[in-house]
Amino acid sequence: MNPILNQIASDIDRDGYSITQGFFNDEVLENLLVQCDVGLAEGCFKEAGIGTGSRHQVQEKIRGDQIWWFSRDDAATAGGLFLQFDRLRDYLNQKLYLGLFDFESHLARYKPGSGYERHYDRPKGSVRRKLTVTLYLNKGWSIKDGGCLRLYLMQNCKNFVDIEPQFGTLVIFLSELFPHEVLASHRERLSLTGWFLERI
Ligand code: OGA
Ligand code: MN
Numbered sequence: 725m726n727p728i729l730n731q732i733a734s735d736i737d738r739d740g741y742s743i744t745q746g747f748f749n750d751e752v753l754e755n756l757l758v759q760c761d762v763g764l765a766e767g768c769f770k771e772a773g774i775g776t777g778s779r780h781q782v783q784e785k786i787r788g789d790q791i792w793w794f795s796r797d798d799a800a801t802a803g804g805l806f807l808q809f810d811r812l813r814d815y816l817n818q819k820l821y822l823g824l825f826d827f828e829s830h831l832a833r834y835k836p837g838s839g840y841e842r843h844y845d846r847p848k849g850s851v852r853r854k855l856t857v858t859l860y861l862n863k864g865w866s867i868k869d870g871g872c873l874r875l876y877l878m879q880n881c882k883n884f885v886d887i888e889p890q891f892g893t894l895v896i897f898l899s900e901l902f903p904h905e906v907l908a909s910h911r912e913r914l915s916l917t918g919w920f921l922e923r924i
Contacts, residue, residue, distance in 0.1 A: 726747065728744050728746055728747045729811070729815045731744060732744055732815075732894075733815060733816055733819040736816070736820060736855075736896060736898070740878075740897060740898045740902065741875060741897035741898070741902060742894075742895070742896045742897070743885075743893065743894070744893075745890075745893055746892065747894045748808055748859065748894070752804045752805050753859075753891065753892055755802065756802065756805055756861060757914070759799050760831055760861060763794075763831060764833065768792040769790040769791060769833055770791065770792070771784070772791045772832070784838070785841075786840070787840045788834060788835070788839060789834045789838060789906075790833045790835075791831065791832045792830055792832075793828070793830045794829055794831045794916065795828075809827055809829075809918065812857075816920075822854060822855065822920070823854070824854055824920035824921070825920070825921055826920070826921040827919070827921070828918060828921065829857075829917065829918030829919070830916070830917060831914070832916070833912065833913070833914055834906065834909045835909075836909060836910055836911055837910070839870075839905065839906045839909060840905060840906040841905055842881075843903065843904070843905065844900070844903055845899040845904075846899045850899075850919075852924055854899060854921060854922045855896060855897070855898060855899060855919065855920040856895075856897050856917065856919055857894065857895070857896045857917070857918045857919070857920070858873065858894070858895045858915055858916070858918075859892075859893070860889035860891060860894075860913075860914070860915045861889075861915060862889050862891055862911075864891075865889055865890045866888075868910070869911045870908050871889055871908070871909030871913045872886040872888055873887045873889065874886050874887075874904060874905050874906075875887065875897060875902055876902060876904060877902070879901075879903070881903060886907070889915060899919060
C-alpha cells in the first residue's frame, strides 16, 4: 500500500484538496515525459478551447495550452500510470464514498507566455466531473518560471495557494468547489490533468 494514498484521502476529507509528491514512481514519470515528447513530435497536441459542443472556441488569451486527450490505449508504457489512478479511485471510494467511476485525462503543454484564466472544472456540460487531478512533469522548476497553479480556497477568492508545477507534484481537488487558474508561465510547462467522473 502506498502510504501517500492515506495522506491524500485525509487531506481531501479535511480540506477538499491535496498536494503531494511521490505518489507516482520515477519510472512512471519518466515514461510519461517520453510520451509527451513523442506526442509533441507527432503533432498529437492541439490548441485547447473553452466551452463544449457548438460553443467550443479557441481563445488563447483565456486559455493558452495545447492538449492531447490521453488514455490507457495511447501508450503501452502508460499502463503503470493508469493502474495507479485506478488504485487512487478505489481507495478514495472506499474511504470517502466519492462514487468515482470513469476517468478522462489530457496531457497539456503551455508554451512560454501562456496561462489559463480563473475557471471551474465543472461547467455546464461537464456535470459528471467530481475530482480533478493534475500531475506535473517539469524538472528544476523555480518560482521565477511563473506558471503556478493558483487554487482559490472555496468560493472565497481572497485566499489561495500557489503550487509550483514541479516534476512529480500531484494536486487533487473536488472539481465543484475550487476555482483555479494557471498563472503565466515563462518556460514550457508540461502536465497531465485528469478528472474522475461520477456514474450517472
Ligand atoms: C485545467 C487546469 C491546471 C494546471 O486543465 O483545467 O486547470 O495546473 N489545469 O495545469
Ligand atoms: Mn481547470
